[in-house]
Amino acid sequence: MCNTKAYAAYNPTGELAPFQFDRREVRPSDVKIEIVYCGVCHSDLHQVRNEWGGSQYPLVPGHEIVGKVTEVGTAVTKFAVGDLAGIGCLVDSCRECDNCRKGLEQFCRYGSTGTYNSKDKVSGGVTYGGYSSQIVADEAFVLKVSPNLPLSGVAPLLCAGITTYSPLRHWKVGKGHKVAVVGLGGLGHMAIKFAASFGAEVTMLSTSPSKEKDAQHLGAHHFALTSDPQTLKGLAGKFDFILDTVSAEHNYNTYLQMLNTDGVMVCVGAPPTPSQIMAFSLIGGRKSLAGSLIGGLPETQEMLDYCAAHNIVSDVEVVPVNYINEAYVRMLKGDVRYRFVLDMATL
Ligand code: NAP
Ligand code: ZN
Ligand code: ZN
Numbered sequence: 190m191c192n193t194k195a196y197a198a199y200n201p202t203g204e205l206a207p208f209q210f211d212r213r214e215v216r217p218s219d220v221k222i223e224i225v226y227c228g229v230c231h232s233d234l235h236q237v238r239n240e241w242g243g244s245q246y247p248l249v250p251g252h253e254i255v256g257k258v259t260e261v262g263t264a265v266t267k268f269a270v271g272d273l274a275g276i277g278c279l280v281d282s283c284r285e286c287d288n289c290r291k292g293l294e295q296f297c298r299y300g301s302t303g304t305y306n307s308k309d310k311v312s313g314g315v316t317y318g319g320y321s322s323q324i325v326a327d328e329a330f331v332l333k334v335s336p337n338l339p340l341s342g343v344a345p346l347l348c349a350g351i352t353t354y355s356p357l358r359h360w361k362v363g364k365g366h367k368v369a370v371v372g373l374g375g376l377g378h379m380a381i382k383f384a385a386s387f388g389a390e391v392t393m394l395s396t397s398p399s400k401e402k403d404a405q406h407l408g409a410h411h412f413a414l415t416s417d418p419q420t421l422k423g424l425a426g427k428f429d430f431i432l433d434t435v436s437a438e439h440n441y442n443t444y445l446q447m448l449n450t451d452g453v454m455v456c457v458g459a460p461p462t463p464s465q466i467m468a469f470s471l472i473g474g475r476k477s478l479a480g481s482l483i484g485g486l487p488e489t490q491e492m493l494d495y496c497a498a499h500n501i502v503s504d505v506e507v508v509p510v511n512y513i514n515e516a517y518v519r520m521l522k523g524d525v526r527y528r529f530v531l532d533m534a535t536l
Contacts, residue, residue: 190214191221194536195321196510197247201239204514208247210317212325217264220331222274227319228253228345228503229529230375231436232459234517236306240461245306251319252278252304253347255340256533265328273334275493277347278483280304280316280326292487294330320510322536332490335497342502345375345528346493348483349503353380353432354492355484356455357387362430364388369428370409371444373400374520375503376434376457378527381407382501384432392428394444397523407504407527415443426450426474434458445470445478453477503528509535 190211197208215221233250235241254276258268268274281302282294294301302310305318318324334343353376362368368389370380377393384391385408392411393404401412413420424447431444431454438460445454445466452474471478484492496502504527508516516529 191323191325193317193321193323195249195317196513196536197249197320198237199247201237201244205237205320208249210249212323213312215260215262215325216311217262218327218329219262219325220258220265220268220274220328221260221323221325222254222256222276222331223259223323224254224256224319224321224533226255226341226344226507227251227531227533228348228375228505229513229516229520229531230345230348231520232348234520235436235459235461237517241459243306245315248306249317249320250305251321251531252276253344253349253530254304254319254324255334255344255347256323259323261328267328267333268331273336273340275332275334275343275347276304276319276324276326276330277332277351277489278304279486280330281310284329292485294485295482320513320531322533330486332486332493334493338497338500338502341505341507341530341532343493343496344530345379345503345505346496347489349375349379349528350496351484351489351492352376352457352481353434354383354495355488356432356457356481357383358488359481360430360453360455362387362389366390366429367427367449368392369394369431369444369447371415371431371433372435372458373397373404373527374434374436374523374525375528378407378504380432380434381409385409386499386501389430392424403526421447428452431455432457436460438462438464440464441478442467442470445476448474448476450474451476453479455479455481457481505530507532511535
């Protein structure tokens with residue numbers, strides 16, 4: 190077994206603190222990665238605080254993992270020692286069901302294995318995530334990372350990147366489309382970058398006036414403050430596609446009224462509390478409300494390759510691991526520019 194240093198939540202209300210556990214030995218199809226950076230996703234915070242239910246403690250969060258391969262199993266073909274590699278939200282799935290065969294492992298009929306806080310089919314225990322010094326996973330769930338991009342900015346692509354890339358691709362967003370992104374945080378800033386890169390006209394809908402300049406630097410063509418009722422009225426019927434990345438309770442009807450005829454709004458933000466949707470918000474204009482969950486392994490690799498080809502990375506604030514509790518406090522205030530990334534050398 191491989192002794193591994195980590196940071197863990199011990200209960201839903203306390204602070205994260207140092208923790209040690211054993212990773213499994215490398216099996217023939219496994220890759221072992223020394224973690225260099227791990228991004229901090231709002232989903233980490235939801236699960237640390239058990240806001241979605243089902244959290245198991247100690248809980249080691251982290252599913253935006255990049256690092257260097259330090260060991261490969263005898264049957265590994267994709268990786269060699271010294272390669273850069275990444276792991277996102279999944280470390281296993283059945284690999285045989287219809288969804289897995291389509292590369293939609295996130296929708297595995299038998300339940301995919303999350304990178305943390307998930308039942309580990311190999312050990313029978315619980316999976317531990319990337320706020321740790323190293324990780325062992327089957328190479329089928331390990332992504333290739335380009336050496337040409339700054340590694341700290343690549344880490345958030347493994348969740349924030351794929352979660353925004355995937356719905357934009359699925360709904361074929363591009364030139365001629367008017368797109369709105371709701372919530373300028375980790376997901377929101379990647380959504381702007383991808384939507385603009387795909388050729389759409391992008392409007393940022395934010396509650397934070399201080400983020401207007403940044404939104405423009407990130408590639409948004411317009412910015413609207415959602416706290417202003419007059420502004421909201423002016424946006425009625427305007428967008429073909431809205432990507433909602435908001436992490437807390439908010440009124441979906443407010444944004445649905447901004448959709449054009451046949452427009453689609455996709456929720457990727459996952460507030461822990463239910464919301465009321467007025468049927469009338471959808472009926473007039475034949476609008477659709479949909480959801481999307483990360484992306485499968487093939488599409489995650491496609492997204493990483495797209496980012497390498499187009500020089501796209503996340504805007505990050507690299508912090509030491511022991512800053513994590515403060516990072517969560519700032520994230521809750523919407524004060525992230527635009528993703529915290531843990532420097533695992535500080536563990
Ligand atoms: P984040 O960095 O904290 O960004 C969330 C943003 O939402 C904030 O910066 C803020 O933007 C806005 N916001 C927060 N509270 C709000 C409120 N009460 N009303 C309106 N806007 C509010 O979070 P993140 O890491 O991007 O994650 C966002 C959500 O996506 C989380 O719920 C997370 O769990 C979920 N998620 C889902 C998937 C998936 O596969 N579907 C994957 C990853 C994450 P402004 O300051 O601009 O208003
Ligand atoms: Zn995430
Ligand atoms: Zn499956």
